[in-house]
Each structure stands twice: as structure tokens, then as C-alpha cells.
Amino acid sequence: MSAMLEVADLHVGYGKVEAVRGVSLTLDKGRIVTVIGPNGAGKTTLLGAAMGLLPSRGVLRFEGADLHELGVEDRVERGFCLVPERRELFGEMTVGDNLILGAYSRRKDGAFVKSALDGVFDRFPRLAERRRQRADTLSGGERQMLAIGRALMAGPRLLLLDEPSLGLAPLIVRDILRIVATLRDAGVSILLVEQNARAALETADYGYVLETGEIALHGAASDLLNDPRVMATYLGGATE
Numbered sequence: 001m002s003a004m005l006e007v008a009d010l011h012v013g014y015g016k017v018e019a020v021r022g023v024s025l026t027l028d029k030g031r032i033v034t035v036i037g038p039n040g041a042g043k044t045t046l047l048g049a050a051m052g053l054l055p056s057r058g059v060l061r062f063e064g065a066d067l068h069e070l071g072v073e074d075r076v077e078r079g080f081c082l083v084p085e086r087r088e089l090f091g092e093m094t095v096g097d098n099l100i101l102g103a104y105s106r107r108k109d110g111a112f113v114k115s116a117l118d119g120v121f122d123r124f125p126r127l128a129e130r131r132r133q134r135a136d137t138l139s140g141g142e143r144q145m146l147a148i149g150r151a152l153m154a155g156p157r158l159l160l161l162d163e164p165s166l167g168l169a170p171l172i173v174r175d176i177l178r179i180v181a182t183l184r185d186a187g188v189s190i191l192l193v194e195q196n197a198r199a200a201l202e203t204a205d206y207g208y209v210l211e212t213g214e215i216a217l218h219g220a221a222s223d224l225l226n227d228p229r230v231m232a233t234y235l236g237g238a239t240e
């Protein structure tokens, strides 16, 4: 089976500074692949290149098609959707209106928008309860749910998630990542970038460790959770 997303020897830089240096990874359809690593390792940069927000060189293919030939909108059309690290919600708009913006590319198809909205509200009852509330009145966890919900409004096939656990309490992180796992079970493929290595590896099928722009280690997520190097550096020294 060929990979849904194939990245090989990818280089991404800001001017002369190379932030991603020869990264290779693959993501098979219906899987959660996580990229873990410390602050500044290049995780966000990697997602930016995959989404087409940053120029890159190397192999970048989606279902066999060369992504370098596709702009951001083409990638969205093919089913890419990025949930950015800062969530980037419109605070003064209601929860419902933020969600509807997520279906912007299909805004003229009222039946699609309604059914997508119903789908998000089924998945996130908390957002349904707060649909008329301003987004800036939500808690951190609810904002992350809204950011993911807005991405789902576009009907994604590949979700790029940038640090969904950022700033959230451990119990909320668990809730959010449980939802991420249900999305995978519903057929959405997921590239999950995280600093919270344990939570990410407990959720993902496969993991890559990114250090200063290079893949230091990769393997089945369950193996990485028990890898002494990962344990020592990213999991606080021991498994629970």
C-alpha cells in the first residue's frame, strides 16, 4: 500500500536558517502519526511546509501527487486541514459563526454546511450548548474543541494538528486526544505534532522524534513509549 502522505529528505528554512533538515516520514491512510520533539525542533515548520504555507524542497507527496505543484487552496480541496498551534479563532464571533467559517470553501452549499454543523455538534455537545456564545468566552479546552470543530467543517481527510495540548490541564488534554482518536476511527488521517510526548504516543499509531530539524528516532508509538532514550528525554525518566 502506498502512503497517503510521503515526505522524503525535506528541507525547510527561514532565509539562511534551515529549520527542517532532511526529514523523511510516511503516513498511511486512517492512521495517527505523531511528531514529538522539544521547543524549536521544527515541528510547526514541518506542518507549515505540508500545508503549503512555507516553501520547501524534497519529496512531498499526497496520494502520489506532488504537493509542490499545489497551492494552499488546492491542498484544502484535496482534504488537507491545519489546526494551528494558536488556534486562531475569531473571539468576537459566536461559536456557531466560527464553525461556519470552517466550511468557507463550500459556503454556498447550505445542505453541506448544515450537515457538517450537525456533525460537529454531535461530536462536541459542549459547542452545541455554547453555539451562540462569543468564542472568547470559552475555556481553553473548549477553544481547542472549537478549533478542531472548525477544521472538521471543511470535511478533511488529513488533519494537521499543531500542539492541541498546549496550555491545557492534563485531564482536558486526555479529553481532546480521546476525540482525536475518535476522528481516526471515523476515517480521518492525522499528523499530530506535540511536545506532550506521553499523551501523543499514547494516542498515535506511529511516532517520529524530531530534534533540531532532524528525525532522531522513529517507530511504533507503543515501542517509543518504552524506548529508554525517549523515556529519559521526553517521558520524565520512567513509564507510569
Ligand SMILES: Nc1ncnc2c1ncn2[C@@H]1O[C@H](COP(=O)(O)OP(=O)(O)OP(=O)(O)O)[C@@H](O)[C@H]1O
Pocket: 014, 017, 019, 037, 038, 039, 040, 041, 042, 043, 044, 045, 046, 085, 195
Ligand atoms: N518565522 C520565522 N523566522 C525565522 N525563524 C523561525 C521562524 N519560525 C520558526 N523559526 C525557527 O525555526 C526553528 C523551528 O521552529 P518551529 O516553530 O518549527 O519549532 P517547533 O518544534 O514547532 O517549536 P514550538 O513547539 O516552540 O512551536 C526554531 O529555531 C525557530 O526559532
